[in-house]
Amino acid sequence: MKISTVAYSCGQGIKNIKRNKLFSLASVGTITACIFLIGLFYIIIANFQYLVKEAEDSVCITVFFDEDIKENRIEEIGELIRKRVEVSEVKYTSGDEAWEEYKNTYFAEDPELAEGFKDDNPLAGSSHYEIYLNDLKMQNAFVTYLKTISGIRKVNFSESTASTLTDFAKMVGYVSIVIIVILFAVGIFLISNTVMIGITVRKEEIRIMKLIGATDVFVRLPFIIEGIVIGLIGAVLPIMALILIYQKIVVYIMTQFQSFTNLVSFISARQIFSVVVPMALLIGAGIGFIGSMITVRKHLRV
Amino acid sequence: MIVLENVSKSYSTGAPAIKDISLKIDDGEFVFIVGNSGSGKSTLIKLLLKELEPSTGSIEVNGKNLKNIRRKKIAEYRRGIGVVFQDFRLLKDRNVYENVAFAQRVVETPHKIIRRRVPAMLALVGLAEKYRSYPKELSGGEQQRVAMARALVNDPAMLLADEPTGNLDPSNSWEIMKLLEEINNRGTTVVVVTHNREIVEAMNKRVITMHKGVILSDEKKGEYSYENQYSGI
Ligand SMILES: Nc1ncnc2c1ncn2[C@@H]1O[C@H](COP(=O)(O)OP(=O)(O)OP(=O)(O)O)[C@@H](O)[C@H]1O
Ligand SMILES: [Mg+2]
Secondary structure (H helix, E strand, C coil), X not given: CCHHHHHHHHHHHHHHHHHCHHHHHHHHHHHHHHHHHHHHHHHHHHHHHHHHHHHHHXXXXXXXXXXXXXXXXXXXXXXXXXXXXXXXEEEXXXXXXXXXXXXXXXXXXXXXXXXXXXXXXXXXXXXXXXXXXXXXXXXXXXHHHHHHCCCEEEEECCCCHHHHHHHHHHHHHHHHHHHHHHHHHHHHHHHHHHHHHHHHHCHHHHHHHHHCCCCHHHHHHHHHHHHXXXXXXXXXXXXXXXXXXXXXXXXXXXXXXXXHCCCCCCCCHHHHHHHHHHHHHHHHHHHHHHHHHHHHHHHCCC | CEEEEEEEECCCCCCCCEEEEEEEECCCCEEEEXXXXXXXXXXXXXXXXXXXXXXXXEEEECXXXXXXXXXXXXXXXXXXXXXXXXXXXXXXXXXXXXXXXXXXXXXXXXXXXXXHHHHHHHHHCCCHHHCCCCHHHCCHHHHHHHHHHHHHCCCCCEEEEECCCCCCCHHHHHHHHHHHHHHHHCCCEEEEECCCXXXXXXXXXXXXXXXXXXXXXXXXXXXXXXXXXXXXX
């Protein structure tokens, strides 16, 4: 296959699209919708997972001890906790350290006020372990276990919002997969019909081509290129839309909901679109190729 | 060399269009095929192009049985043949230049050569100025000459022309015949179907006369005269 032949076929393929505007437009529209949704779901899920990961990494369980506990019992408890498989990290903070930190945070401008507590640490009973888990799903069971250990006065933990987030992300994932598969099928169906119309209109022409020695590839290539070009156009539009929308939304949320911007963070546009752009182009070209190939194989066996 | 052995062809309806024909055409020959309307001339051309398959019998071209050419190799076989269809079969949505260039694109001729070769071919058939016209803007004779240019543009080893002068005035007909003769002199095997008695007589070539699907006579160069054409009926 020579370059001039490929160039010629490209020209013919684009001509086909122009000649069959209505159907080409419908196909582009469907693929645009399909890829827009795929991109959108991907972005949502990726951000969710990012969020969940961040949240999970920062969620910890805090364990306080009985007032009259001995130092070595604290160490024993530490050993017990470290032995558990679900625990990823354990940090010990003594009452004195807690006070130091508190002082630095709240009495930074007024160290003399803090001096008044010098020999009577108000946080003496606040020695604690910070425990980080591997998997937040195990949190409830783990907390129950902690409460059975003698010497533990109190267990602080946040109700696991993170795991509901994970469940939600999963559900969004399943629903989106179903919708995407349906749109994918519709896209392929429409492209294959668009190409078929082109073939039907040019039946006679194709016959003549064959009679003067055109190979299958030569006859088919313009139609396959037609499909791929439609697919690519259908990919470029949603990419541009998504980039625009993503940046707008991130900025909007950051400015409108400043109070929780320290809770929520987004993946950078550059990072997420370095995946979305090639993915969209590939899917677009893929739908186009599959759709036209199906028709071409069925109808161009002269 | 073209060899037909006991070839018959029946369409799904009616009597067979070709009945038990055996025939040999050597490389470099110039052959006229004449006969009444409906005698099977076009059917014979279509068999040679492998547009149709014979119902029985075998057709060999250059030692290869057409029946044994695999689907993928048909294009290759047809590339060696220039063909002028009785109904022209030009591509309606392409102008004259593109119609002729198309035959070259099919065989992947480089762009540079197409640009030189197509205008030269069009000049040869007297259509140099009409290169931008579309088929529907041309007279029957002009379309026929475009078809001729397309058939010849690739320098085929074999030329099949089904009534290439059917719509032409005498002077244009002669031009085309001279062109065919010249091409034949350069080694191309030429098979021409025609009703033009005057031309057939003047050209002094081999003439195969068909009638109702059989070969009525096959006269070598110089033997043909219209008077004895139907003497056998
Ligand atoms: N596609 C077809 N289906 C059925 N019958 C056909 C078909 N094509 C041709 N025939 C019949 O086959 C016979 C031979 O036709 P053909 O076209 O070969 O004749 P011809 O010699 O070329 O005639 P003409 O000089 O008018 O072109 C005719 O009787 C015709 O009716
Ligand atoms: Mg005919």
